[in-house]
Amino acid sequence: MRSLRIPLIPSSEITPRHVFEARRGFLRQAGSVALAASGLTASLAQRTQAETAPAVKLAAKPNPAYALAEQPTPYKDVTGYNNFYEFGTDKRDPAERAHTLKTRPWTLQVDGLVKTPMTFAIDDLIKIAPLEERVYRHRCVEGWSMVVPWIGFPLAELLQRVGPTGDAKYVEFTSLADQKQMPGIGSGVLDWPYREGLRLDEANHPLTLLTFGLYGEVLPPQNGAPVRIVVPWKYGFKSAKSIVKISLTNRLPLTSWNRTAPEEYGFYSNVNPNVDHPRWSQATERRIGAGTLFAPKQKTLMFNGYEAQVGQLYAGMDLRKFF
C-alpha cells in the first residue's frame, strides 16, 4: 500500500483534501499491515520494469538564454515522482502505470477563434520549429520543486501558424481522457478530461514551451508524452500533459482544478510566495532529489524566479484576488 512509503512531505500537507480523505478512507478499509507490505513489493517490481523501458533520443540545441546555475534534478526523480492523476494519485503511480499510454498515432487539434484551424500529426508538429533544450525551474503547488532540462519550442510558434482572430483572449488545453489507457479516468478525483488554460498573452510569452522531451529524450509517458505544455512561472498544474486539443476562446476557460476546488486553485496560479494556499504556506519549497527528507527548504521566488521576464504581464493586477 503506497502510504507505507515515507513521502518527502506529509501527504496531509501536500495532497488536495478530497484526494487525501478518499485515500485515508480506503486505507482504513484495507486495514492489515501485511497486505500493505505485499502491495509495496509488487508495485516496486512494476516500477523497475516501467523505468527500464528503452528511451528514445531527441536532439535539441541547448538555448543558453535559459540555462540555470542550479543543478538539474536527477532523471530518476523527474521521471519517478510525478503528478498525472489519469494514472493515479500517488507520486509513483504514473511511473508504474503510464506505460499503457499509446503515443502513436497522436494528433493535436488546434481550433476555436483562429483563422486557420489545423490538426497536426505529432511527428509533423514536432518539426514546425527548431527544438531547443531549456532548463526551467518547475514548482508544484504542493510545495516541492525540481529543475528540468525540457525540450520543445515556444507555443507561440504554433499559435502563429493558426493565427488567433482579434476576438481570441484565452487558450484552453485539453488532455487525453481514455479510460482504456488511463486507469485513473474512472475515478471522480478530478473533472475529466484534464483541462487548463492561459491568457493569450501568457500563451504567447516566449517562456511558454510546447514540450516534447526532457533530458535529451522524448517525454516518458509519466511526464506527459507525446506533447505537453510547460509554463515555468506558474504552479505545475497549469502545465497540462498529453494534450490532444488547444482551443482559442474569448471566455475564461473552466479548468479542472478550478472546477474541483475554486477557493484553492485560481485561474492564474502564478508562483507567489506572498499568497498562501488556504491550507499551507507557499513561502518555501523542497527541492526534490536535493538530499534527505530533512534537507532544509529553500525560499520560493516570486513568479518562480521569472519575475523579470513575466512581471509586466500582471502590472496593476491585485495578485491576491487573481491568485
Ligand code: MTE
Ligand atoms: N496534466 C494532466 N493531464 N493530468 C495531471 O494530473 N498534473 C499537473 C501537471 N499536468 C497533471 C497534468 C500537476 S499537479 C503537476 S505538478 C505537473 O503536471 C507535474 O509534472 P511532472 O510530473 O512532469 O513533474
